[in-house]
Amino acid sequence: MSNTAARSTRRGDRLRGRALATVLPPLVLVGALLGGWEAYVDSGSTSSFVLPAPHSIATALWDNAGLLAANLKPTATEVVLGIMLALVLGFALAVLIHLSAPLRRAIYPLAIGSQAVPIAVIAPLLVFWWGFGMFPKLVVILLICFFPVLVTTVDGLAAVDPDQLKLMRTLDASRWQAFRFAELPAALPAAISGARIALTVGVIGAYIAESQTATFGGHAGLGHEINADLTALQTPRAYAAAVVLFAFAIACFYALALAERRLAPWANRPTGEHR
Amino acid sequence: MPTELQSRARPSVPRTGHGEAIVLENVSRSYRERRGAVVQALAGVSLRASPSEIVAVVGPSGCGKTTLLELICGLQAPEEGSIACAPAVLMPQRDLLLPWLTAVDNAALALRIARLARGQARDRAAELFAELGLDGFQHAYPRELSGGMRQRVAFLRTLLSGKPVLCLDEPFGALDAITRGEMQDWLARALASEPRTVVLVTHDVEEAIVLADRVVVLSPRPGRVIEELEVDLARPRARTGAAVIALRERALDGLQLAAAARAGTA
Numbered sequence: 159m160s161n162t163a164a165r166s167t168r169r170g171d172r173l174r175g176r177a178l179a180t181v182l183p184p185l186v187l188v189g190a191l192l193g194g195w196e197a198y199v200d201s202g203s204t205s206s207f208v209l210p211a212p213h214s215i216a217t218a219l220w221d222n223a224g225l226l227a228a229n230l231k232p233t234a235t236e237v238v239l240g241i242m243l244a245l246v247l248g249f250a251l252a253v254l255i256h257l258s259a260p261l262r263r264a265i266y267p268l269a270i271g272s273q274a275v276p277i278a279v280i281a282p283l284l285v286f287w288w289g290f291g292m293f294p295k296l297v298v299i300l301l302i303c304f305f306p307v308l309v310t311t312v313d314g315l316a317a318v319d320p321d322q323l324k325l326m327r328t329l330d331a332s333r334w335q336a337f338r339f340a341e342l343p344a345a346l347p348a349a350i351s352g353a354r355i356a357l358t359v360g361v362i363g364a365y366i367a368e369s370q371t372a373t374f375g376g377h378a379g380l381g382h383e384i385n386a387d388l389t390a391l392q393t394p395r396a397y398a399a400a401v402v403l404f405a406f407a408i409a410c411f412y413a414l415a416l417a418e419r420r421l422a423p424w425a426n427r428p429t430g431e432h433r
Numbered sequence: 434m435p436t437e438l439q440s441r442a443r444p445s446v447p448r449t450g451h452g453e454a455i456v457l458e459n460v461s462r463s464y465r466e467r468r469g470a471v472v473q474a475l476a477g478v479s480l481r482a483s484p485s486e487i488v489a490v491v492g493p494s495g496c497g498k499t500t501l502l503e504l505i506c507g508l509q510a511p512e513e514g515s516i517a518c519a520p521a522v523l524m525p526q527r528d529l530l531l532p533w534l535t536a537v538d539n540a541a542l543a544l545r546i547a548r549l550a551r552g553q554a555r556d557r558a559a560e561l562f563a564e565l566g567l568d569g570f571q572h573a574y575p576r577e578l579s580g581g582m583r584q585r586v587a588f589l590r591t592l593l594s595g596k597p598v599l600c601l602d603e604p605f606g607a608l609d610a611i612t613r614g615e616m617q618d619w620l621a622r623a624l625a626s627e628p629r630t631v632v633l634v635t636h637d638v639e640e641a642i643v644l645a646d647r648v649v650v651l652s653p654r655p656g657r658v659i660e661e662l663e664v665d666l667a668r669p670r671a672r673t674g675a676a677v678i679a680l681r682e683r684a685l686d687g688l689q690l691a692a693a694a695r696a697g698t699a
Contacts, residue, residue: 321525328506328523329543329594339542343533424532424574 210394218394219401226380226402233379234406236292236364237357240299244356247300248307249349255308256315257337266312273305281370290374298367303360307352314348315341343422350418357414361407446507447517454598454630455482455505455521460514462500463655473655474500477514480649480658484519484597485628489641491684492651493692498634499526501656502600505632519630521598526606528587530575536586537562537571543594561589564626566619581612585619592623598630605640614672617643621669638684642677643670650684652691660687 192212198204199211206214219226251269255262277298284294318341326336368381380399387396457480463473474497482488490498503509504516506523522543530539537558538545544554562568565585575583584604591599604620605613621644624631635641641648642664650660662684666676 319529321527322529322531324503324508325523325525325529326546327508329546329590331546335546339545340531343531422533424576 207391207393210397214394215397215401218392219398222395222398225377225383226399228377229380229383229399230402230406232292232377233364233368233381233403236295236299236367236379237360237406237410239292240296240363240367241303241353241357241360243296243300244303244360245307245349245353248304248352248356249311251304252308252311252315252345252349253337255312256341257333269305269308272301277301277366277370285371290372294371295364295367295379298370299360299363302363302366303356306355306359307349310352310355311345311349314345317348318344347418347422350414350422354411354414357410358407361403361410365403446505446521448519452483453481453517454484454486454519455480455488455632456515456517457481457501457505458515460501460504460511460516461655462497462504462509462511464500475504476655476657478651478656478658479514482598482630482632482647484630486647487624487631487633487645489633489635489645489648490651491635491638491641491648491688492656493653493688494636495654496651497654497656498651499602501651502602502632502634505598506600519598520596521600521632522591522594522596523600524587524591524602524604526602526604528575528583530583530586530590532575535572535574536567536578536582539575540586540589540593542590547595558589558593561592565589565623579612580608581616584608584616588620588623592627592629598632601631601633603635604633606635606637613637613640618669620644625668638681638688639672639677642680642684643672648680648684650687650691659691660684 195209196212199206199209210218251265255265281294281298284297288294288297322340322344323336326340331339364379365381365384368379369385373379373382380403384396384399387393387399457478460475460478460480461473462475463471465471478497478501480488480490480501490501492498500509502523504511505518506521507518508523530536531542534542537555538551540561541549541554541558544557545551549557559571562571565588567582567585567589570578570582575586578586584607588601588604591601605616608616617640631645633641633644638648642662645664648662648664649658650662651657652659660683662680664680666674666680670677
């Protein structure tokens, strides 16, 4: 009896130890960075308009919690919807490129080139077509985010074992069946990796979208808020809004890692931390 | 290129007319290596198999055995000679189980491809699991199975394609000696209860003699038939039986002669 009790305490210790090992490294790193930052600002070598101290950002975060939450809502909606559109478009283009060599030659260079076009160039057109609502912002995020999904999915589809396709042929699979049973599931983990890149780029995409296409009315999003605060020299609040974006991106990334475990459990690989 | 995948109707391999399951006449095939050198894989190979016959093809590595099977299955076309064959299915060297499907779904793959509903396909595959010593592993994923079990699931997948000719490409090559022996016994039993025409490619002469009705010995590349041995022995055959050992010596002598002749000409 005492033996089992001792074992279970040891197990409890080990679990606590593991939780500590998970939380401690990022806490230490963040603590050190914040401490260095605070000391740098205290030394007086910059102006607080240029770089506010962490404690004043924390105060701004606390004082403007309601405002920031109200602005997070449209931004988060833009990111989530924009990413979904990007996933659909990136995946669909990848499949077309994979299945047809002429389409590959036609689409791929255009897709690559599209990434070099500054959004500012086409933003007026997007607003001219779709006005000041959310849709033109979704289009901006879509344009920025479909590319990583496209590239990783194309590579994932092309990486399918040729012997696997030979096997599908000997079992009399049609082209569609070979795609459905062998290629599509094989490419799924790659597509999800692309989605993770897209997601993190998508948050900055939302900022670009809000900066480049105007919105009427209040609570136009965190990107809009940041620009307004910087112009009004409300630098701590701009930083506070950036902190919210920062946390949102991290939350989305890990949410997707959870989804990956559900969607492609066989892939069973490191997801950025331990397995 | 995956775009070369053909659809289900594959008329490239004509059917045999006269009671034979496989007729290869004087078949040659070469392929181009990546650096541009042309490699002659098979040179004038003739081979016949009657229905339910088990033909083993042995030869040194690189003698075109895999090419021979792919020709029979219609995955390649011959450059010279003719092939007529009943519908044939290939069981490749690697099991190639799909990691995202359970054992039973992998086994049922051919049935799903034949457009059976998922439930029906599963039921039909699951019926055979006990027979193959896989009972209880229906819902295991391939990574949870041992090498021998994976190979059995791959065999079941091949069997359930329903084709009368099975082309087995070194099915036990990747297994350890003990598992391989077990799998050979198991395959002999499976084919006794479910007779098919089998072309078994192996580099293990003993395996060929234990399992086959006839052993065809191929020369080193370019592969040509140098000897055909009838294995007229009662089943089950013990690997250590005197008749098995005598036949094995004959086959190995043939292989050595061919190797020596090749060294002489080179």
